[in-house]
Amino acid sequence: MNIVVISASTRLNRVSHRVALFLEKTLAAAGHEVQLLDLAEYQFPIMEEVLHRHPNPPEGLERFAMLVRQADAAVFVSPEYNGSYTAALKNAVDYLKEGEFARKVVGVVSATTGPLGGMRAAMNMQELVLGVSGFALPQMLLVGNLPQRFDEAGNLIDPAFEKSINNFLNNFLWLAEAVVAKKETVGV
Numbered sequence: 001m002n003i004v005v006i007s008a009s010t011r012l013n014r015v016s017h018r019v020a021l022f023l024e025k026t027l028a029a030a031g032h033e034v035q036l037l038d039l040a041e042y043q044f045p046i047m048e049e050v051l052h053r054h055p056n057p058p059e060g061l062e063r064f065a066m067l068v069r070q071a072d073a074a075v076f077v078s079p080e081y082n083g084s085y086t087a088a089l090k091n092a093v094d095y096l097k098e099g100e101f102a103r104k105v106v107g108v109v110s111a112t113t114g115p116l117g118g119m120r121a122a123m124n125m126q127e128l129v130l131g132v133s134g135f136a137l138p139q140m141l142l143v144g145n146l147p148q149r150f151d152e153a154g155n156l157i158d159p160a161f162e163k164s165i166n167n168f169l170n171n172f173l174w175l176a177e178a179v180v181a182k183k184e185t186v187g188v
Contacts, residue, residue, distance in 0.1 A: 001173075001180060002033045004071040008078035008089035010040040015146045016079040016111035021154025023075055023109070026169065035067050039088040047094045054095075061095055068100045073176035074134070076125050077109045080118030085110070085125050093132060102133040103188065105176040107168065109141040117142030137175055141168040 005027070007020035017038070024036040042060045051057055051065050068074065078085035093101075108125035110118030122140040129136035141164065143149060149158040156162060 001072045001176060002035075002070060003027055003073050003075065003176070004035045004037050004068055005075045005077060006089065006092070007036060007038045007040070008076060008086040008092075010043070010086070010088045011079070014040070014079070015113060015150075016077055016143075018146065018150035018152060018154045019109055019111045019141075019143050020075075020077040022150055022156060022165075023077065023169075025154060026165070030169075030173075035071070037064060037067060039086075039092055042092070044088070044092055044095065047091050050097060051095050052097055058095075064092065065096055065100060068096065071104065072180045073105045073107075073172070074101065075107045075109060075172070076129075077111065078118075078121055078125060080110055080112050080121035083120045083124075085121045085128070089125070090128070093128060096132070100132070101129065103179065103183065104134050105137055105172065105179050106134040107137040107139075107141070107172040109143065109168075111143035111146045113146055115144045117144035135175070135179060137168075137172050139168055139171045141165065 005020050005023050007017050009016045024034050028034045044058050106129040108122045110122040112118045126136040149161050151157050
């Protein structure tokens with residue numbers, strides 16, 4: 001299965017990107033084709049016009065859209081800023097048409113340095129997924145106390161958290177594979 005992991009933090013010294021790195025490695029090790037789309041690398045300007053009507057799209061936007069379009073499923077990884085996900089994630093998604101995420105399973109992951117893991121951001125990301133006609137995985141992965149759980153290279157350093165990750169990924173892959181199989185049978 002082709003999966004995009006969208007790392008939504010563009011902040012200096014960000015820590016949520018560690019979770020995106022971990023998910024990229026874990027999904028690839030499980031045999032999936034994985035693209036890590038790091039919004040810090042793209043640096044899209046504030047959206048003035050959607051991609052399909054933009055006279056001069058920002059650098060990298062067409063490739064970003066193509067990778068999302070080609071994916072079978074996606075994972076959004078964002079810290080919680082002021083009770084929601086990052087403006088960079090909203091901006092990147094707003095550039096795209098609904099079709100890029102339509103009928104695709106999207107898992108949401110919120111990661112914070114505090115103990116709660118960003119529940120409000122995760123819930124808001126699920127609403128975003130529904131807004132672009134995706135299938136939001138009901139289960140969210142909330143990563144609190146992030147620096148104690150993942151190192152800078154995206155390695156899990158808290159073995160007790162592995163059960164939560166496996167639970168999330170098993171549910172994500174089960175639903176994504178079911179949706180992909182259904183699309184294949186009906187020719188969508």
